[in-house]
Amino acid sequence: MDWTAVTVTTTNEAVEAVSNILMEHGASGVQIDDEKDYEQLSQVDWAQQGEILNVDEIPHVQSGAKVTAYFPATIYVPEIVPEIKRQVDGLTAFNLEVAPAEVTTNKVDEANWATEWQKYYHPVQVTRFLTVVPSWEDYQPQNSDECIVKLDPGMAFGTGTHPTTKLSMQALELVVHGGERLIDVGTGSGVLSITAKQLGAGSIRAYDLDQVAVDSAKKNLALNPVAADVKVAANNLLEGISGEADIIVANILAEVIIPLIPQAWGLLPVHGYFITSGIISEKVDQILDAQRKQGFKIRQTLKMGDWYGVIAQKPGDDE
Numbered sequence: 353m354d355w356t357a358v359t360v361t362t363t364n365e366a367v368e369a370v371s372n373i374l375m376e377h378g379a380s381g382v383q384i385d386d387e388k389d390y391e392q393l394s395q396v397d398w399a400q401q402g403e404i405l406n407v408d409e410i411p412h413v414q415s416g417a418k419v420t421a422y423f424p425a426t427i428y429v430p431e432i433v434p435e436i437k438r439q440v441d442g443l444t445a446f447n448l449e450v451a452p453a454e455v456t457t458n459k460v461d462e463a464n465w466a467t468e469w470q471k472y473y474h475p476v477q478v479t480r481f482l483t484v485v486p487s488w489e490d491y492q493p494q495n496s497d498e499c500i501v502k503l504d505p506g507m508a509f510g511t512g513t514h515p516t517t518k519l520s521m522q523a524l525e526l527v528v529h530g531g532e533r534l535i536d537v538g539t540g541s542g543v544l545s546i547t548a549k550q551l552g553a554g555s556i557r558a559y560d561l562d563q564v565a566v567d568s569a570k571k572n573l574a575l576n577p578v579a580a581d582v583k584v585a586a587n588n589l590l591e592g593i594s595g596e597a598d599i600i601v602a603n604i605l606a607e608v609i610i611p612l613i614p615q616a617w618g619l620l621p622v623h624g625y626f627i628t629s630g631i632i633s634e635k636v637d638q639i640l641d642a643q644r645k646q647g648f649k650i651r652q653t654l655k656m657g658d659w660y661g662v663i664a665q666k667p668g669d670d671e
């Protein structure tokens with residue numbers, strides 16, 4: 353999968369707000385190069401430490417800070433860049449100095465993305481019970497109830513840092529009680545399948561349109577012995593898939609959820625759950641309407657920033 357890096361050159365004080373804007377547009381990670389990180393440099397003899405570094409040659413030391421976000425190919429970056437720029441400029445209304453507020457984009461080749469990302473990706477506690485841990489980190493659970501989802505996200509979406517993944521994990525925590533047959537549509541890194549297994553789900557089938565994601569999911573499932581029996585394959589949504597599932601989870605863009613709704617309905621038994629995430633606020637009503645029209649009952653909507661997750665259920669005859 354191709355990645356695009358979007359870099360906002362701004363001031364130190366605006367770093368957090370700019371990071372939020374980028375994450376709310378679907379970035380799967382944010383890298384911050386802040387002038388303040390380099391303040392101590394002049395006091396250290398870096399040549400002696402085996403490093404040759406000229407502080408004056410680090411561009412963002414003069415410019416304040418650069419916030420870089422990585423967007424997967426599923427997000428059409430040229431469309432969101434003007435909106436990012438508008439929102440960054442709008443931060444001045446909150447008395448934040450943002451200038452120069454330049455927004456630039458760059459294609460990232462796969463190898464560089466993977467190594468760059470490792471520097472910035474650390475354990476993410478998503479809920480009290482679920483923590484996503486990079487495969488290269490030595491992390492000890494903080495209590496006996498904490499489940500670990502080990503991931504080497506590689507090129508696939510699903511690091512546990514994105515609101516849409518977090519919402520899906522929270523929704524799974526609400527509906528998985530043990531033994532359910534589950535389908536994970538758009539599995540990406542496999543994060544939701546591993547989560548569901550940690551929560552006690554039974555058999556799981558995971559699908560993704562992108563072969564890179566399928567390969568990445570397989571690697572991650574192998575890192576988590578609890579998920580060793582999850583079946584992963586390349587597939588377009590649920591086309592050609594048969595066999596009931598008690599829970600179907602899909603963290604995919606709203607446009608892609610629409611054709612999935614009748615497919616999910618067809619595979620769920622009465623009382624089966626359909627969890628959808630990846631829904632930006634402007635699209636949530638459209639998704640809720642389409643699900644209701646299909647016959648689903650909306651049991652819960654979850655929200656994080658501008659993103660929504662929906663827990664829908666196929667009702668019994670008595671409803």
Ligand SMILES: C[S@@+](CC[C@H](N)C(=O)[O-])C[C@H]1O[C@@H](n2cnc3c(N)ncnc32)[C@H](O)[C@@H]1O
Pocket residue numbers: 426508509510511512516517520537538539540541542543544559560561562565587588589603604605608630
């Ligand atoms: C937002 S990512 C979600 C990844 C992971 N499940 C998570 O929650 O973090 C969406 C995934 O859906 C996949 N996808 C997009 N369109 C698809 C389709 N029509 N059929 C199957 N997978 C699709 C993408 O390749 C991507 O891996």
